[in-house]
Amino acid sequence: MLSGGAGSTGDVGRGTVEADVAVVGAGPVGLAIAWRCAQRGLRVSVHDPAPGSGASRVAAGMLAPVAEAYFGERELTGLLTESAARWPGFAAELAGAAGADLGYRTDGTLVVGLTADDLAEAGRLWSYQQGLGLPIRPLRPSELRDREPALAPRVRGGALAPGDHQVDPRRLVAALRTAAERAGAVLRPAAVGALSELAARVVVVAAGCGAAALTGLPVRPVKGQVLRLRAPGGGPPGFRHVIRGYADGEPVYLVPRDSGEVVVGATVEERADTVVTAGAVLRLLRAAVDLVPELAEYELVEAAAGWRPGTPDNAPIIGALPGRPGVLVATGHHRHGIVLTPVTADLVAELVVTGEPDPLLAPFGAARFAGRTGPVRAPSDTEEETCD
Numbered sequence: 001m002l003s004g005g006a007g008s009t010g011d012v013g014r015g016t017v018e019a020d021v022a023v024v025g026a027g028p029v030g031l032a033i034a035w036r037c038a039q040r041g042l043r044v045s046v047h048d049p050a051p052g053s054g055a056s057r058v059a060a061g062m063l064a065p066v067a068e069a070y071f072g073e074r075e076l077t078g079l080l081t082e083s084a085a086r087w088p089g090f091a092a093e094l095a096g097a098a099g100a101d102l103g104y105r106t107d108g109t110l111v112v113g114l115t116a117d118d119l120a121e122a123g124r125l126w127s128y129q130q131g132l133g134l135p136i137r138p139l140r141p142s143e144l145r146d147r148e149p150a151l152a153p154r155v156r157g158g159a160l161a162p163g164d165h166q167v168d169p170r171r172l173v174a175a176l177r178t179a180a181e182r183a184g185a186v187l188r189p190a191a192v193g194a195l196s197e198l199a200a201r202v203v204v205v206a207a208g209c210g211a212a213a214l215t216g217l218p219v220r221p222v223k224g225q226v227l228r229l230r231a232p233g234g235g236p237p238g239f240r241h242v243i244r245g246y247a248d249g250e251p252v253y254l255v256p257r258d259s260g261e262v263v264v265g266a267t268v269e270e271r272a273d274t275v276v277t278a279g280a281v282l283r284l285l286r287a288a289v290d291l292v293p294e295l296a297e298y299e300l301v302e303a304a305a306g307w308r309p310g311t312p313d314n315a316p317i318i319g320a321l322p323g324r325p326g327v328l329v330a331t332g333h334h335r336h337g338i339v340l341t342p343v344t345a346d347l348v349a350e351l352v353v354t355g356e357p358d359p360l361l362a363p364f365g366a367a368r369f370a371g372r373t374g375p376v377r378a379p380s381d382t383e384e385e386t387c388d
C-alpha cells in the first residue's frame, strides 16, 4: 500500500503528511499494529486520548481458541487458533522489547460443570471442539480434583484445554506502548473526530467501538461486567488454571494471576451503558464461589463494566475500508481482542507495506457488511445501538 497502492499519494487527511501510518486507538490491537509498523521502519503516530482505557481495561486476558470455539464460528476459530499459535513468540519478543513482565501464563484451562445439567452443556461444547480436532480432553473427577484441589467437591466433571493460556491485558498494553515508542512510534493523546483530521499516507482505525462513528461500519457495544478479587495474605490464588464453568446455568470464568488477583467474568449484555449492577455482581460471585469456595474469603477489589466491539456476525473486521483509499480497519474483535492481537498486528502491518491482504483475512473483510452501516455521528452512553 505504501509502495504505490491506493495510499501512496496520501494522504487520507488534510495538510502536510506527518506519518506514513496513523493508527486510531491505543488499545492492544492499535498499539501492536503501531509496534509492528514502526519495526518495519515506517513513521507511525498513534491517536488516543486515553490509551488502554477501552475493552482491554476490563478484559480478563484469556487466550482461549479452544474453550471459545463456539458452534457456527468455524472461520473465527481458525483465526483464533492461528493467533494463539503466535502468542508464545509474540509474548517473548514483546517482553524483551519492553523489558516487562506481561503476566503470560501457560497453565491451561479447565472447563467444568457444577451440576449434571451444567456438565451436559459444557460437554456438548467440548465434543464439538474435539470434533474440530482441537486439543481438549475430558478428565475423570479424580483427575480434575488432583489438578485443581480448590474446586468444590460437588463440581460434577470437566475437561482440560492445555493450550488455552492467559496474559494480563493491563500489563500487555503498558508493554506494547513502551515497545511501540521504543521502535519510534509517537503517541498523540488526543481524540480523533474524523479521519480527515489525520495527515498520513495510511490510516488504520483500531478504535474498538469507536470505529462505528469514524467509518460507518456496524460495530456495536456488547457490555461486560467483570470483577477483580484478591487472595488474602498477599499470596497467589489457591488455584493455577483458568477455570471456565457453568454453575446452575450461569457461565463464569476465573482467571488467577501470580499477583494474587483473580478476574471473575463476565456478563454478555446487548447494552451500551457501563453501569455495574447488583444483580450481575451477585450472579458472578455466586457462580464463582460455587465453583471455588475459597473465593468467598477473597477481597473484592474492583467491579467494572466495559464494551466489547461486536459486529453483526461477531467476527472482526480487518482490512481495507471500501470506498476510502488509504484507510484500513482492525476492529470488531468482540470477545477475542487479546488473543487476536498478534495475528491482527502482523497481517495489518503486512497489508500496509505490501498492499496485499493475507489469505487468512479473506473472511474478515468489511465488504461482507456492505449496506449495513452503523452510526456516523458521535454516540452517547445512553444510546443502545451505538458505541464510542
Ligand code: GLY
Binding pocket: 060, 062, 224, 265, 266, 308, 334, 335, 336
Ligand atoms: N473473552 C471473554 C469475554 O469477552 O468475556
